[in-house]
Amino acid sequence: MSLLEIENLSLKIGETPILRDVDLSIDAGEVMGLVGESGSGKSMTALTVMQLLPNAARTEGRVSFDGIDILAATEDRMCALRGDDIGMVFQEPMTALNPVKTIGEQVAEGIRWHTGASRADAEERARQILDRVGLPEKKFPMSRYPHQLSGGQRQRVVIAIACALKPKLLIADEPTTALDVVLQAQILELLRDLVDENRMGLLLISHDLAVVTQMADRITILRHGEVMEAGETAQTLSKQAHPYTRQLALASTHVPERRVLAHPFAGDRASLLEVQNISRFYPGQRLSMFHKAEPFRAVDDVSFSIAPGQSTALVGRSGCGKSTLARMILALDRPSGGEIRFMGETLTGRDEAALKPARRNMQVVFQDPYGSFNPRHKVERLVAEPLHLLEKQPSPAERREVVASALHEVGLRAEDMDKYPHEFSGGQRQRLSIARAIITRPKLVVADEPVSALDVSIRAQILDLFADLNGRLGVAYLFITHDLTVARAITDDVMIMHEGKIVERGPTGEVLDHPQSEATKALVAAAPDLHRAIARRLQEQG
Amino acid sequence: MTTYLLKRLAIGALTLVVASIVVFSVLEILPGDPARLMLGLNASEATVQVLREQMGLNQPILLRYLDWAGGLLTLDFGKSYTYSVPVIDLISERVVVSLPLAIMALLLSTAIAIPVGVFSAQRRGSTADTLSMGAAQIGVAIPNFWFALILIYIFAVWLRLVPAGGFPGWNAGLWPAFKALILPAVALALQQAAILARVTRSALLDVLGEDYIRTARAKGMPRNYVLWRHALRNAMIPLLTILGLQFAFLIAGTIIIENVFYLPGLGRLIFQAITQRDLIVVESVVMLLVATVIVVNFLVDLSYAIVDPRLRIRQ
Numbered sequence: 130m131s132l133l134e135i136e137n138l139s140l141k142i143g144e145t146p147i148l149r150d151v152d153l154s155i156d157a158g159e160v161m162g163l164v165g166e167s168g169s170g171k172s173m174t175a176l177t178v179m180q181l182l183p184n185a186a187r188t189e190g191r192v193s194f195d196g197i198d199i200l201a202a203t204e205d206r207m208c209a210l211r212g213d214d215i216g217m218v219f220q221e222p223m224t225a226l227n228p229v230k231t232i233g234e235q236v237a238e239g240i241r242w243h244t245g246a247s248r249a250d251a252e253e254r255a256r257q258i259l260d261r262v263g264l265p266e267k268k269f270p271m272s273r274y275p276h277q278l279s280g281g282q283r284q285r286v287v288i289a290i291a292c293a294l295k296p297k298l299l300i301a302d303e304p305t306t307a308l309d310v311v312l313q314a315q316i317l318e319l320l321r322d323l324v325d326e327n328r329m330g331l332l333l334i335s336h337d338l339a340v341v342t343q344m345a346d347r348i349t350i351l352r353h354g355e356v357m358e359a360g361e362t363a364q365t366l367s368k369q370a371h372p373y374t375r376q377l378a379l380a381s382t383h384v385p386e387r388r389v390l391a392h393p394f395a396g397d398r399a400s401l402l403e404v405q406n407i408s409r410f411y412p413g414q415r416l417s418m419f420h421k422a423e424p425f426r427a428v429d430d431v432s433f434s435i436a437p438g439q440s441t442a443l444v445g446r447s448g449c450g451k452s453t454l455a456r457m458i459l460a461l462d463r464p465s466g467g468e469i470r471f472m473g474e475t476l477t478g479r480d481e482a483a484l485k486p487a488r489r490n491m492q493v494v495f496q497d498p499y500g501s502f503n504p505r506h507k508v509e510r511l512v513a514e515p516l517h518l519l520e521k522q523p524s525p526a527e528r529r530e531v532v533a534s535a536l537h538e539v540g541l542r543a544e545d546m547d548k549y550p551h552e553f554s555g556g557q558r559q560r561l562s563i564a565r566a567i568i569t570r571p572k573l574v575v576a577d578e579p580v581s582a583l584d585v586s587i588r589a590q591i592l593d594l595f596a597d598l599n600g601r602l603g604v605a606y607l608f609i610t611h612d613l614t615v616a617r618a619i620t621d622d623v624m625i626m627h628e629g630k631i632v633e634r635g636p637t638g639e640v641l642d643h644p645q646s647e648a649t650k651a652l653v654a655a656a657p658d659l660h661r662a663i664a665r666r667l668q669e670q671g
Numbered sequence: 672m673t674t675y676l677l678k679r680l681a682i683g684a685l686t687l688v689v690a691s692i693v694v695f696s697v698l699e700i701l702p703g704d705p706a707r708l709m710l711g712l713n714a715s716e717a718t719v720q721v722l723r724e725q726m727g728l729n730q731p732i733l734l735r736y737l738d739w740a741g742g743l744l745t746l747d748f749g750k751s752y753t754y755s756v757p758v759i760d761l762i763s764e765r766v767v768v769s770l771p772l773a774i775m776a777l778l779l780s781t782a783i784a785i786p787v788g789v790f791s792a793q794r795r796g797s798t799a800d801t802l803s804m805g806a807a808q809i810g811v812a813i814p815n816f817w818f819a820l821i822l823i824y825i826f827a828v829w830l831r832l833v834p835a836g837g838f839p840g841w842n843a844g845l846w847p848a849f850k851a852l853i854l855p856a857v858a859l860a861l862q863q864a865a866i867l868a869r870v871t872r873s874a875l876l877d878v879l880g881e882d883y884i885r886t887a888r889a890k891g892m893p894r895n896y897v898l899w900r901h902a903l904r905n906a907m908i909p910l911l912t913i914l915g916l917q918f919a920f921l922i923a924g925t926i927i928i929e930n931v932f933y934l935p936g937l938g939r940l941i942f943q944a945i946t947q948r949d950l951i952v953v954e955s956v957v958m959l960l961v962a963t964v965i966v967v968n969f970l971v972d973l974s975y976a977i978v979d980p981r982l983r984i985r986q
Contacts, residue, residue, distance in 0.1 A: 181885065221882055224881060224882040226883050229904050230901075238890065287886065
């Protein structure tokens with residue numbers, strides 16, 4: 130009998146069906162990958178096993194864990210299981226810990242609750258598990274509060290909480306989605322080791338096929354609450370018997386067709402954007418009345434240029450200064466030193482009125498398609514926003530026309546302009562952001578992780594759209610991303626940023642295939658790659 | 672942490688200085704001559720002048736401000752025009768009524784509000800939730816003096832459990848004095864409790880939706896444990912803010928309530944002093960109240976830092 134057996138599980142929240150006849154099983158020491166796009170019911174499956182579903186949820190079917198009927202178990206019984214025999218790790222490490230309790234308290238709390246150990250004993254055990262997950266006493270005393278740790282470190286604390294009592298089953302719901310690739314590789318390795326050490330079953334939930342392939346022995350593919358295909362990872366993904374599996378695999382390695390720039394480094398053409406020795410320092414924290422720490426160099430003496438129509442990726446780990454650099458290019462932040470020239474004009478030190486023409490030619494697309502629109506405005510108003518930068522304001526009729534053509538450009542319909550943002554899906558909203566960005570016919574679009582919040586199939590469509598607009602309108606891109614697959618798919622040229630400096634630059638394929646600097650090598654080594662992962666799996670299984 | 676506290680203290684001191692200037696100038700430009708008021712309408716111009724000289728009313732305004740403000744610092748508030756006794760005596764006599772009343776009301780409102788708020792948040796959307804929040808809505812809407820009259824009618828006139836008004840003094844024994852303060856405290860607390868209960872509920876519901884609550888539940892902590900041990904402390908920040916603001920309203924409320932219950936407190940003192948144009952008493956009591964509010968706000972700032980470790984390093 131398997132450790133966890135889910136049979137014919139159906140779930141409804143209110144009247145909405147979420148899961149239909151889901152089957153899934155995990156053995157001790159086995160990693161099961163649960164893959165699907167957002168809304169496919171992955172998280173709800175996990176929460177069913179934890180019995181932490183919303184109040185209105187109704188379940189049918191059978192879920193048995195270690196011989197216990199989970200769906201029929203009382204709340205007391207579940208409290209005894211949770212955190213002891215079943216641990217869970219969540220997606221967002223920044224908010225997963227209680228900000229007003231120390232990390233030691235939060236790890237020890239569960240230990241005390243389940244084992245009845247004394248405070249001292251529980252703290253001792255908490256110390257051990259924190260050491261184990263890579264937070265040694267010396268650098269990370271238990272009296273630290275979550276806000277004193279980085280995202281990756283916090284995720285280690287969450288893993289420590291989940292694994293403190295050596296659970297039989299660990300559920301990890303997108304445990305690395307919010308982390309950069311290098312941290313992701315470290316956390317996955319930690320999970321792998323914990324599984325091997327304790328013969329733990331691991332239910333790994335992810336939308337990233339490459340991550341799951343690396344980790345999982347078996348895989349279950351979920352769509353609209355139904356299991357599409359399930360089986361051994363390598364076989365399932367190499368055969369791709371089910372059309373949806375094939376579709377997912379294709380989408381996650383999708384490379385849009387795009388016209389290649391003849392001379393990416395055409396020196397004779399005037400640069401569109403020229404960044405010279407730009408720096409941004411943040412003052413150090415005051416250590417005492419008279420001493421200040423060294424200023425933090427978020428961006429440190431960076432120079433580069435972008436030609437018209439060129440698509441450049443800016444790649445680096447989180448906190449490397451990518452977004453600060455982008456903010457300065459967009460004239461949203463003042464550099465501490467250096468100069469930025471856009472279309473021959475200096476941006477640095479200009480006032481808002483003088484920046485107007487530059488702003489018209491320079492637009493931005495942000496990561497979060499949910500947070501970047503005012504929910505109370507209609508699409509027409511949202512997309513038309515940059516039009517105030519034009520010298521001649523369009524009449525209402527003209528405005529509607531311009532909005533309609535921008536919507537058409539990004540594959541939406543003109544009628545959509547009378548809707549509100551909540552009426553659109555995530556991918557459609559990102560199309561709206563792009564429509565807003567191109568409505569003034571800019572020469573440069575800065576896109577800050579524009580596809581990392583999207584599902585793979587939608588990501589493929591949005592990448593196609595970016596490629597298409599690049600070809601048709603000749604827009605140059607500065608693509609900020611930590612995802613090397615995206616960089617490869619859409620850019621001519623890549624810049625690798627590390628600790629405020631650009632450490633490597635060149636044609637995308639060349640740099641990523643033959644990395645020179647340590648930072649690039651680390652990124653390339655950590656980046657999950659579906660084809661490589663499948664090949665390795667097949668090899669392992671002979 | 673020290674910088675944070677020093678900064679808060681400095682802001683408090685500055686507020687006090689600004690408040691003293693405002694209070695002094697407002698009362699200065701009000702019409703009505705205190706000297707004439709004390710002597711009555713029939714006094715001769717010469718007598719009034721002599722008294723003005725005596726009271727220092729003829730000195731330049733800046734000098735009088737400095738004199739007054741300096742006096743405040745040494746707790747020498749001057750002499751009441753009407754009672755002809757040192758203001759400090761009047762105040763200390765009244766503070767022993769008003770301060771216990773305010774504290775009782777504050778404790779009472781917190782003691783009612785937090786359990787009700789938690790109760791409602793636990794049962795979000797249920798009939799019990801709707802009923803208790805409906806009751807809170809009514810509590811917010813009822814004027815405290817009217818509620819005071821109802822209380823007097825039920826508990827003093829009808830049931831005869833407590834006196835309808837007046838204060839026997841603490842010398843008459845702890846219990847009788849306490850009994851005299853119960854109804855006023857309840858009347859004062861009702862509105863505050865109603866507001867606080869609503870804030871508690873919504874602050875808790877916000878916190879209960881947070882990711883770390885789910886983490887705590889995934890650790891195996893039962894729902895109520897998580898509510899009291901994880902959620903409530905995080906919900907304290909908005910609660911403390913409201914509590915600090917409410918204290919000022921509570922003090923304002925005592926002016927009305929003390930009049931309804933005929934209590935010899937600060938509220939009645941200031942009310943009488945205003946009608947009698949006893950400027951020096953008005954100024955002193957107002958400054959005392961301002962100081963109290965500033966101290967309470969300082970305590971609130973202090974407790975923020977205790978509740979939330981993130982504020983301890985912020986400068």
